[in-house]
Amino acid sequence: MTTTAAPGLHVHDRYGDADLPPLTLSNETLAVQLAHRSVRSFLPDSVSDEHLTAMVAAAQSAPTSSNLQAWSVVAVRDAAHKSRLAALAAEQRFVEEAPLLLVWLADLGRARRLAARHERPLAGADYLESTFLAFLDATLAAQNAVVAAESLGLGTVCVGAIRNRPEDVARELDLPPHVFAVFGLAVGWPDPDERAGVKPRLPQSAVLHRERYDAPRADAGIDAYDARLRAYNRRVGLAGGWTERVLRRLAGPGSLAGRDRIRDALVGLGLPSR
C-alpha cells in the first residue's frame, strides 16, 4: 500500500505508444494490473489449493450488490471433465491445456433455495435487473481473482465461449436451476515461450469522459489506435487492426457463435430475465 513517486510506471505497452509519459503514481498493485496480458500457453504444473483459496478469498473481497453475493464458481481440474468443457467452449486448446478452469456463475439459485426453505416469495429474481446483478457480482469477483492470480505469478485468460452452449455447460457442471455460467477463466503457470505481450488499448481519451459523454472527442483517436494495434499484431504474428475486428465480431447474429440464443437459454435455465 506504499506509494512512491519515482520511478513511475511505464504505460508504453498498455497503450502501444512510446511517447506517453509514465504514471506519476506507482506501487506493486498498479504494476501487477498494468502488466496484465491474456495467457494462452501454460506449463504443465498444477495450481495448488493454496493458490485457489487465495484467489477465491480475493474474489469474495470484491464488492457485491447489497451483499447478495449472487455468484459461485466451479473449479475444474479433472482432465476429462475439462476437455469436455473445452469442446463446448469453441474447442479452444488452452482451456484443455490449463491445469485449472474456473467457471464463474451468476447464481440466483442460492436465494431461490432460501426463499423456498422459508416459504417466501422471490419474484424480484424474475427480472432482467436481477440477472444483471448476478452477472455483475460474478464479474466483480472474477476480476479480483484475476488480479490475485497475477500477483502470485499465475497467468489467466477469460473464456467467453463458455456462453456458446449454456444448456450443455449447465449439464456438464450439474448446475441447479437459476444458475448460469457467465464466463470461464483458464488459470496456470505461463509458458515463458509464448509469443504474446501486453495488448495495447484505446487511448484514455477514448474511454474517459469529463462530466458528460463527448463522442467526437472520444472517437478522434481511433485511427491512430488502429495503426498501433496493427503494429502490435504484426509483432506477435497476427494481422489486422481494431476497427475491422470490431465490425466483424458484431456484424450479425451469425458472428455471435451461438450466443444470439442467450435470452432463450436464460429462460430455459430458470432466469426469466423479464
Place this chain on the structure above:
Amino acid sequence: MTTTAAPGLHVHDRYGDADLPPLTLSNETLAVQLAHRSVRSFLPDSVSDEHLTAMVAAAQSAPTSSNLQAWSVVAVRDAAHKSRLAALAAEQRFVEEAPLLLVWLADLGRARRLAARHERPLAGADYLESTFLAFLDATLAAQNAVVAAESLGLGTVCVGAIRNRPEDVARELDLPPHVFAVFGLAVGWPDPDERAGVKPRLPQSAVLHRERYDAPRADAGIDAYDARLRAYNRRVGLAGGWTERVLRRLAGPGSLAGRDRIRDALVGLGLPSR
C-alpha cells in the same frame, strides 16, 4: 509481485470467523484486496487527475471480450452535477459527498458509430449477448479501478442505484444512443471516523464448488453465516442477518427500486437486447 510464506494474511474479518487459519500466500496486492470495504463517508479533499489517470489505466488493463473495449466511464466532479446524479440514485448522501463520481458505461455506441462511418452492418449488437458483453467489460474495468484506488489509499463504494432511473441518468450525462450506465462508483479519501469495517462474506464452501455444483454442501454454512453477519452488524450499529436481507431485496418487482423496468429502458436507449 513478491510472494512470501510468512506471516500469512488473516481472513478473520473477511469471513467474520476468528477460527480460520491465515492464508499461506501473501503479498501486497492480496493484502489490498482482502482489506476491501465500502467507504460511505469521505474527507472533503479532492481526488487528483494523477489518481484518476492511474485508475483508468488500471481499468483499461482489465480483460475485455475480444478486445472490443465496449465500455466508457464519465468522471463527475462538478458539485451541482454530482448532486443531480445523487438525486437520481436514491438520494444517497455519500454520492454527493464524494469528491469524484465515476459512472461506468456499457458502451455499444462506439462500435455503432464505427459501423455507421464505414457503412457496415452491426446487427450482432442488437442481441442480449452484446448487452451482457458490454456490461461485463464495464464491470471488469471498474473492479480494476477499485483495486487501483484502494492500493493508493482511496476509498470507494459502488452505486447500483444509478440503474434506478436510466433515462434520466442518460440525459444528465449526455449519453448518445447505445450507451447505458451500469453502475456508479463514489471515490474519495476515507473519513477515518466512519463506523464500518470489512463486511464478512459467506464461507468459501458456499461459493466454491469442485468439478460440479453441490447445492447441499454450499448451503450448509448459511445459518452460521447469518449469525456472523448479525454479530458484525450489531458491532457497526446495524441490525439483522443475511437471509432476511436477501429475501427482502428480491421479494418482488416493488423491491427493485424501479429497476424492474430495466428491459424497457435498454430498448429505449438503443440496446434492443433481443
